[in-house]
Amino acid sequence: xxxxxxxxxxxxxxxxxxxxxxxxxxxxxxxxxxxxxxxxxxxxxxxxxxxxxxxxxxxxxxxxxxxxxxxxxxxxxxxxxxxxxxxxxxxxxxxxxxxxxxxxxxxxxxxxxxxxxxxxxxxxxxxxxxxxxxxxxxxxxxxxxxxxxxxxxxxxxxxxxxxxxxxxxxxxxxxxxxxxxxxxxxxxxxxxxxxxxxxxxxxxxxxxxxxxxxxxxxxxxxxxxxxxxxxxxxxxxxxxxxxxxxxxxxxxxxxxxxxxxxxxxxxxxxxxxxxxxxxxxxxxxxxxxxxxxxxxxxxxxxxxxxxxxxxxxxxxxxxxxxxx
Numbered sequence: 001x002x003x004x005x006x007x008x009x010x011x012x013x014x015x016x017x018x019x020x021x022x023x024x025x026x027x028x029x030x031x032x033x034x035x036x037x038x039x040x041x042x043x044x045x046x047x048x049x050x051x052x053x054x055x056x057x058x059x060x061x062x063x064x065x066x067x068x069x070x071x072x073x074x075x076x077x078x079x080x081x082x083x084x085x086x087x088x089x090x091x092x093x094x095x096x097x098x099x100x101x102x103x104x105x106x107x108x109x110x111x112x113x114x115x116x117x118x119x120x121x122x123x124x125x126x127x128x129x130x131x132x133x134x135x136x137x138x139x140x141x142x143x144x145x146x147x148x149x150x151x152x153x154x155x156x157x158x159x160x161x162x163x164x165x166x167x168x169x170x171x172x173x174x175x176x177x178x179x180x181x182x183x184x185x186x187x188x189x190x191x192x193x194x195x196x197x198x199x200x201x202x203x204x205x206x207x208x209x210x211x212x213x214x215x216x217x218x219x220x221x222x223x224x225x226x227x228x229x230x231x232x233x234x235x236x237x238x239x240x241x242x243x244x245x246x247x248x249x250x251x252x253x254x255x256x257x258x259x260x261x262x263x264x265x266x267x268x269x270x271x272x273x274x275x276x277x278x279x280x281x282x283x284x285x286x287x288x289x290x291x292x293x294x295x296x297x298x299x300x301x302x303x304x305x306x307x308x309x310x311x312x313x314x315x316x317x318x319x320x321x322x323x324x
């Protein structure tokens with residue numbers, strides 16, 4: 001890496017950190033305002049402080065089950081250490097929450113370090129209900145990979161909404177990558193097949209397939225996703241390599257319920273949680289990752305193409321609990 005590349009990467013890293021800090025600002029402000037009130041006038045972490053902390057974590061949409069885990073871990077540390085000051089509480093929270101979050105070192109993260117022209121493209125099938133930012137997330141993913149010098153193909157297989165097809169085509173033009181589309185009310189599996197085939201023909205690094213997001217009939221959803229998988233496997237036997245579920249973080253526990261339904265309908269291997277900049281419910285990332293045992297791969301913290309960030313648990317927790 002040359003000196004110019006080093007400074008460019010350092011600048012990008014600082015810009016992403018700033019975007020993350022700003023994106024989590026509503027959650028941080030709400031949480032720390034309340035936490036300060038809970039510990040005012042107290043020097044140690046006692047039962048009353050833990051009760052208040054439990055309430056705050058639930059309100060931040062960490063989720064009841066995950067909150068109970070966090071509180072239980074802190075109670076054990078208080079009992080072991082005999083004396084834990086309220087000043088230590090931030091640090092302990094960071095450590096215990098980071099301990100719950102899964103490491104995310106596999107899957108499409110590795111694409112950024114993958115050699116070009118490895119023979120077959122890495123296929124990502126993207127699922128999620130309408131309105132969560134699924135198509136926008138695909139566009140931002142395409143931008144990230146394309147900017148890293150990877151060849152990308154998009155497949156517009158959400159053929160039940162004209163807006164989804166048109167939106168993906170616009171994203172393809174904006175990013176500068178090809179989009180395979182058969183238009184609205186066509187067979188989604190056929191689109192996916194042609195997209196994967198195109199990816200093989202042009203020796204693409206990654207093919208990203210958009211899919212329809214309808215939860216009102218899980219049987220139809222399951223059948224459709226299964227059909228898309230089977231058809232793609234005619235071209236690449238082990239496709240898709242990743243099933244990425246996109247969730248709207250601003251919906252809090254509703255996002256968790258959606259995640260549970262989708263994990264019943266298909267084998268979700270990674271999560272992207274969007275719209276964290278518009279909510280005080282940023283804690284939902286912690287609860288979803290913990291309860292579903294599925295890694296969070298990406299988080300969305302703004303409108304810019306670069307605001308879809310790779311999720312790093314330490315960076316996220318440090319930002320969430322920083323007071324600046």
